[in-house]
Amino acid sequence: MTEGLGTKSNPIAFDHESPEHAANWQEEFRELRGKCPVAWTNRHGGYWLATSYDAVVEMARNPETFSSEKRFDPVAGTGTGGITIPFTPIPRGLPVEADPPEWNAMRGYINRRFAPKAVDGYRQDARIFATALLNRVIESGEMDLVNDFTGPVPAMVTMKLMGLPLSEWREFADPLHTMVFTPKEAPEYPDVVAAVDWIFRRCAEEFGRYKGLPEQDNLLSYFAHQPVEGRMLELDEVLSLSNNIIIGGVDTTTALTSHALEYLARHPGAKARLMNNPSLIPFAREEFLRVFTPIHCLARNIKQDATVAGRELSEGDRVMLAWAAANRDPAIFDKPDEVLFDRGSNRHLAFGSGIHRCIGSSFARMMFEEMIAQMFARIPEWEVDYAGARRYRSVGTINGWEAMPIRFPPGPKVACDLEI
Amino acid sequence: MKVTVLRERCVGQGMCVLYAPEAFVQSDEDGCAEARFRDVPKEQEDAVRRAADACPEQAIIVVE
Numbered sequence: 001m002t003e004g005l006g007t008k009s010n011p012i013a014f015d016h017e018s019p020e021h022a023a024n025w026q027e028e029f030r031e032l033r034g035k036c037p038v039a040w041t042n043r044h045g046g047y048w049l050a051t052s053y054d055a056v057v058e059m060a061r062n063p064e065t066f067s068s069e070k071r072f073d074p075v076a077g078t079g080t081g082g083i084t085i086p087f088t089p090i091p092r093g094l095p096v097e098a099d100p101p102e103w104n105a106m107r108g109y110i111n112r113r114f115a116p117k118a119v120d121g122y123r124q125d126a127r128i129f130a131t132a133l134l135n136r137v138i139e140s141g142e143m144d145l146v147n148d149f150t151g152p153v154p155a156m157v158t159m160k161l162m163g164l165p166l167s168e169w170r171e172f173a174d175p176l177h178t179m180v181f182t183p184k185e186a187p188e189y190p191d192v193v194a195a196v197d198w199i200f201r202r203c204a205e206e207f208g209r210y211k212g213l214p215e216q217d218n219l220l221s222y223f224a225h226q227p228v229e230g231r232m233l234e235l236d237e238v239l240s241l242s243n244n245i246i247i248g249g250v251d252t253t254t255a256l257t258s259h260a261l262e263y264l265a266r267h268p269g270a271k272a273r274l275m276n277n278p279s280l281i282p283f284a285r286e287e288f289l290r291v292f293t294p295i296h297c298l299a300r301n302i303k304q305d306a307t308v309a310g311r312e313l314s315e316g317d318r319v320m321l322a323w324a325a326a327n328r329d330p331a332i333f334d335k336p337d338e339v340l341f342d343r344g345s346n347r348h349l350a351f352g353s354g355i356h357r358c359i360g361s362s363f364a365r366m367m368f369e370e371m372i373a374q375m376f377a378r379i380p381e382w383e384v385d386y387a388g389a390r391r392y393r394s395v396g397t398i399n400g401w402e403a404m405p406i407r408f409p410p411g412p413k414v415a416c417d418l419e420i
Numbered sequence: 421m422k423v424t425v426l427r428e429r430c431v432g433q434g435m436c437v438l439y440a441p442e443a444f445v446q447s448d449e450d451g452c453a454e455a456r457f458r459d460v461p462k463e464q465e466d467a468v469r470r471a472a473d474a475c476p477e478q479a480i481i482v483v484e
Binding site: 057061108111112114115116117118282283286344345346347348349351353354355357361362365 | 473
């Protein structure tokens with residue numbers, strides 16, 4: 001550790017949202033992890049950045065000291081806490097931006113809907129959506145992988161889970177993707193925000209409609225009919241739960257699958273190995289999660305003074321846990337920058353650690369498998385048009401691709417119950 | 421070899437069922453894991469060791 005670097009009196013020059021970080025994040029993390037695994041930067045009002053595996057898990061597993069709680073005043077448009085830096089002036093997500101005991105109530109209320117058994121019930125839906133989406137484009141020999149396939153499949157599965165009408169998939173998928181990469185100062189940003197607001201207005205409308213109907217097998221209907229701890233949910237809680245599920249569920253799996261398919265286009269040997277050994281696909285998926293961690297970093301709020309990796313953190317400070325940095329820590333992973341499908345054991349933190357472990361991890365794993373299987377079966381050869389492909393300008397929220405045009409030998413449509 | 425999953429530490433990461441599907445099972449309620457046995461059959465020992473090593477919560481205790 002370099003003495004003194006990364007203290008408040010000697011801060012690092014670092015901004016997880018900057019284009020410089022997006023272009024150079026592996027090197028930045030490698031250097032910081034070696035010199036000062038917990039370090040202070042003055043950007044965005046000041047925050048600690050944790051880059052070593054051990055520091056990240058130590059804080060993630062201690063929610064009493066490292067809180068996720070967010071407070072937001074919708075009238076003033078201001079608030080504190082939460083898991084984003086800078087603070088995002090929108091209602092909080094639930095359960096991800098709550099601490100125990102509220103977390104226990106909200107997480108317990110929805111956990112069963114996200115457990116592996118429940119997720120198996122959506123596998124056939126994911127398969128149908130993936131089939132129908134490839135039917136739209138397969139005769140043409142080209143598509144935008146992100147906007148035509150890896151974006152819509154998770155969006156449609158999420159809509160089905162929520163109980164939103166599938167006919168609105170385009171209005172639903174596009175703004176959730178666009179919001180992630182549009183800079184807040186861009187002229188089109190207000191339109192993107194309005195389109196995302198529309199999604200949550202639709203959640204409120206459908207929630208109201210489900211109240212007047214017998215309970216159905218979807219989350220908005222469940223919210224309308226089933227009490228939490230003996231009382232019915234308030235509308236703001238319904239929207240906070242919907243926010244967490246929709247924002248968490250859509251662009252993350254999109255980013256993972258896009259990165260994987262881009263990597264496989266560049267590594268035909270690796271692709272052939274997976275096509276010939278499908279039982280390797282889940283292990284490859286975990287390695288892609290480690291190397292192309294979709295959620296780059298998330299914040300916590302320090303409730304009491306603590307010392308981590310030799311740095312004295314004070315009550316009221318904020319800290320950013322860099323999952324993507326922890327996932328390449330050479331103290332834990334041999335050859336951390338290499339994609340190795342047969343890594344002996346892969347202790348990655350792409351789904352976080354501690355009580356806030358990504359509730360949708362089983363959905364992400366299942367949707368990834370269905371999309372990869374559909375590509376391998378129907379579009380076994382594809383090439384990326386790098387002139388048209390664009391990575392996100394910032395990786396601070398999600399490390400993914402805005403767009404990725406691909407070309408492939410045209411193929412036939414196949415029978416499918418769904419036409420879109 | 422004996423194995424146990426620490427219930428208070430497991431958060432349902434699901435890595436154990438990937439590495440040792442015959443040794444662990446995830447709950448239908450919250451995805452948290454349990455070992456299917458306490459005494460590990462000989463042919464499961466390697467898989468159980470790998471699963472314990474791959475657990476991000478280090479919630480699997482193996483006693484050789």
